[in-house]
C-alpha cells in the first residue's frame with residue numbers, strides 16, 4: 001500500500017458510515033487519483049472546469065466527479081455531460097444555466113446550494129436570507145433538469161473552533177428549515193456538504209454527511 005492509499009484508508013476508517021467522502025484531487029495529477037482509485041475510492045472533487053474535463057477524459061469511466069469550486073455559468077457546458085454533483089451553486093443564474101445545459105445533455109444534474117456562513121466577505125454563496133428568497137420565489141421548481149439535493153458551505157478560515165462550529169450550525173439549521181419548508185415533497189434533498197481536512201471532525205458533529213477532504217489524503221497542493 002502506498003502512503004496515499006494509507007492516508008485514504010485512515011480517513012475512511014475515521015468517518016462514520018453515514019458520512020460519505022469526496023476525495024478532493026484538485027491540482028494533483030491523474031496518477032495520484034489513480035492510486036486512490038486503485039484503493040477503491042470512486043468519488044473525486046475538482047474545482048476547475050478545464051482540469052476536470054482533462055481528468056475525466058483520461059481516468060476510468062466509473063469515477064463520480066463532483067465539482068466543488070466556484071463555477072462560472074459559461075463553464076457549465078464543459079462539465080454538464082458527465083458531472084455527478086455540483087456543490088457550490090451560488091446564484092439563481094447559475095442554477096438556470098445548469099438546467100439549460102443538462103437539458104441539452106438529456107440529464108438531470110444534482111446540485112447543492114452554497115450557503116455563505118463564513119466571516120470572510122470574499123467567500124461565495126447565498127446568505128440564508130437570499131437563499132430563502134430564492135426558494136420562496138419558486139422558479140426553481142420549474143427546472144426539470146436540476147435536482148437540488150442539499151446544502152454546502154465552507155466555514156470561516158480561522159483557528160477559532162467556536163466560530164467554525166457556529167458556521168456549520170448555521171448551515172445545518174438552514175438545511176432543516178429548507179427541508180421542512182420547500183423540500184418536504186422532495187426526498188432527494190438529503191445532503192449536507194461541509195468539512196475539509198482541517199475541520200471535518202467538527203463538521204460531522206454539526207450535521208455533515210458529506211466531507212470534502214483534499215490535503216489530508218493527497219498531501220499539500222502545488223499551485
Ligand SMILES: *Cc1c(COP(=O)(O)O)cnc(C)c1O
Pocket residue numbers: 024026047068069154195196197198212213214215216
Ligand atoms: C480545496 C477544497 C477542499 C479541500 O480542502 P483541504 O483543506 O485540502 O481538505 C474542500 N472544499 C472546497 C470547496 C475546496 O475548494
